[in-house]
Amino acid sequence: MLMSAAEYRESLRRYRPRVYVNGRQVESVADDPDLAPGIAAVGVTYDFALRDEHKLLMLATQRTSGKVVNRMLHMNDTSTDLLYKLEAIRLLCKYTGCAQRYLVHDSMNALFQSTQRLDAAAGGREYHARFLQYLHFVQDNDLTLGIAMTDAKGDRSLKPHQQANPDVYLHVVERRADGIVISGTKAIVTGAPYMHELLVMPCRSMTQADKDFAVCCAVPIDAEGLTIVSRPAGRPGEAAAKFTGKYGQSTAVCLFDRVFVPYDRVFLDGEWDQSGFLTTTYATHHRHSCIAARAGFGDLLIGAGVLMNEANGLDPDRHGHIRDAMVELIKIVEGFFACGVAASVYGQRDLSGVMQPDAVFSNIGKLLLATQIYDMHRLAHYVSGGLVVALPGPDEDHNPATQASLAAVLAGRPDVPASQRLEVARFIEDLTASNSGGWYSIISLHGGGSPEAMKREIYRNYPLEEKAALVEQLLDRGIADGTARVRDTQPGRCCVTGCDVPVVPEAAA
Numbered sequence: 001m002l003m004s005a006a007e008y009r010e011s012l013r014r015y016r017p018r019v020y021v022n023g024r025q026v027e028s029v030a031d032d033p034d035l036a037p038g039i040a041a042v043g044v045t046y047d048f049a050l051r052d053e054h055k056l057l058m059l060a061t062q063r064t065s066g067k068v069v070n071r072m073l074h075m076n077d078t079s080t081d082l083l084y085k086l087e088a089i090r091l092l093c094k095y096t097g098c099a100q101r102y103l104v105h106d107s108m109n110a111l112f113q114s115t116q117r118l119d120a121a122a123g124g125r126e127y128h129a130r131f132l133q134y135l136h137f138v139q140d141n142d143l144t145l146g147i148a149m150t151d152a153k154g155d156r157s158l159k160p161h162q163q164a165n166p167d168v169y170l171h172v173v174e175r176r177a178d179g180i181v182i183s184g185t186k187a188i189v190t191g192a193p194y195m196h197e198l199l200v201m202p203c204r205s206m207t208q209a210d211k212d213f214a215v216c217c218a219v220p221i222d223a224e225g226l227t228i229v230s231r232p233a234g235r236p237g238e239a240a241a242k243f244t245g246k247y248g249q250s251t252a253v254c255l256f257d258r259v260f261v262p263y264d265r266v267f268l269d270g271e272w273d274q275s276g277f278l279t280t281t282y283a284t285h286h287r288h289s290c291i292a293a294r295a296g297f298g299d300l301l302i303g304a305g306v307l308m309n310e311a312n313g314l315d316p317d318r319h320g321h322i323r324d325a326m327v328e329l330i331k332i333v334e335g336f337f338a339c340g341v342a343a344s345v346y347g348q349r350d351l352s353g354v355m356q357p358d359a360v361f362s363n364i365g366k367l368l369l370a371t372q373i374y375d376m377h378r379l380a381h382y383v384s385g386g387l388v389v390a391l392p393g394p395d396e397d398h399n400p401a402t403q404a405s406l407a408a409v410l411a412g413r414p415d416v417p418a419s420q421r422l423e424v425a426r427f428i429e430d431l432t433a434s435n436s437g438g439w440y441s442i443i444s445l446h447g448g449g450s451p452e453a454m455k456r457e458i459y460r461n462y463p464l465e466e467k468a469a470l471v472e473q474l475l476d477r478g479i480a481d482g483t484a485r486v487r488d489t490q491p492g493r494c495c496v497t498g499c500d501v502p503v504v505p506e507a508a509a
């Protein structure tokens with residue numbers, strides 16, 4: 001079953017989560033104005049899957065069921081799947097800024113891989129069968145899941161079991177015959193109030209002493225004992241929020257107080273030595289998706305820059321500094337997106353049959369966008385001018401005492417109305433210089449892991465030994481001491497399955 005955005009909104013009424021926003025309890029998530037931009041953004045992932053012009057990117061056939069599902073819920077089988085996922089996320093995010101739902105895709109692909117590995121390691125647990133049943137439930141009902149991965153963490157120098165307050169990490173507090181009981185805190189959960197369920201995942205590798213913290217399970221959003229404390233989604237109700245008043249995402253702290261989870265929804269329970277695989281596998285999928293998401297955000301900045309140049313009367317063909325700034329912005333956006341394409345083409349299928357993006361290119365692309373998001377904002381500011389933050393509020397546009405004089409002096413090119421110039425300036429302010437602009441910066445920097453985590457993954461996965469062996473061979477033909485040195489080699493750098501370049505529908509392009 002594929003839902004529409006309207007049906008998704010209506011489906012939220014079947015749940016009664018305990019949600020607080022700005023110090024007040026939310027009575028109805030589906031009707032709360034502070035959450036409306038988030039619900040609208042997720043809704044786009046539903047409506048686009050129903051539009052003929054987007055179905056090529058937004059739909060896929062699940063091999064374990066034979067059913068057509070939303071691509072945000074699909075398990076990748078080929079390099080083409082990775083490419084289409086990349087294009088689909090960029091499409092969604094150029095309309096919404098952040099569509100949230102690709103997190104579901106990334107976590108479910110990682111769980112498909114890790115549960116099969118868990119079965120082989122644990123023996124007789126049948127985690128993969130449980131997960132398949134849950135996967136098909138989510139796909140058949142076209143659900144959206146929040147990813148509760150990042151713990152509050154407490155003292156960062158201490159491991160989970162060493163914390164003075166154990167609830168800074170989510171953990172199992174009781175194991176019953178029919179399930180587990182969990183408590184603790186997940187600190188950064190995107191879109192939590194308007195999800196159908198939360199997928200709880202570990203955020204790090206664990207030691208044996210941390211086995212109670214090595215847990216992964218699915219929890220309905222209105223489970224007893226779960227409290228969600230959230231920010232508003234975007235900037236709802238603010239007249240100057242030309243984009244994030246319509247589309248945005250909330251982030252929430254999720255407090256678990258003895259929440260019961262039946263075993264058919266538990267996918268990791270105490271297997272501490274397997275938590276690292278799940279965490280890093282998810283990270284690779286998610287960083288690959290983040291590349292596409294921020295490329296969509298970059299499309300918004302590039303388009304706004306073009307409109308601002310026109311309104312200001314600046315022709316990039318004649319004003320080289322403006323052209324150079326626009327080319328720099330394009331280079332950044334398409335540069336990290338190219339890493340996503342490479343990660344798709346060079347993806348590797350594991351024993352579960354899931355195609356995983358190449359770890360090196362995924363992490364390089366995410367590292368580039370994480371560190372260059374501020375350059376993207378700077379370049380958007382450079383081509384737009386100081387009016388972006390010096391402009392009076394939108395109420396003055398309709399103030400009889402100031403409207404005419406402001407329109408006269410704040411106009412740019414004669415054939416571009418002042419109202420259009422002001423509209424674009426406020427659009428850029430909203431995306432780059434408001435609290436929502438700061439949200440995009442920080443979520444780009446730390447979302448999916450900090451730059452340090454990406455650097456470690458790049459170093460861990462890059463074939464340094466192969467490069468060293470190459471130079472060694474060139475220097476002494478590999479006979480330095482008469483004994484050939486054995487070095488690790490890089491996997492074949494070619495598309496494993498063959499792939500098709502996504503045919504992006506004209507409407508999407």
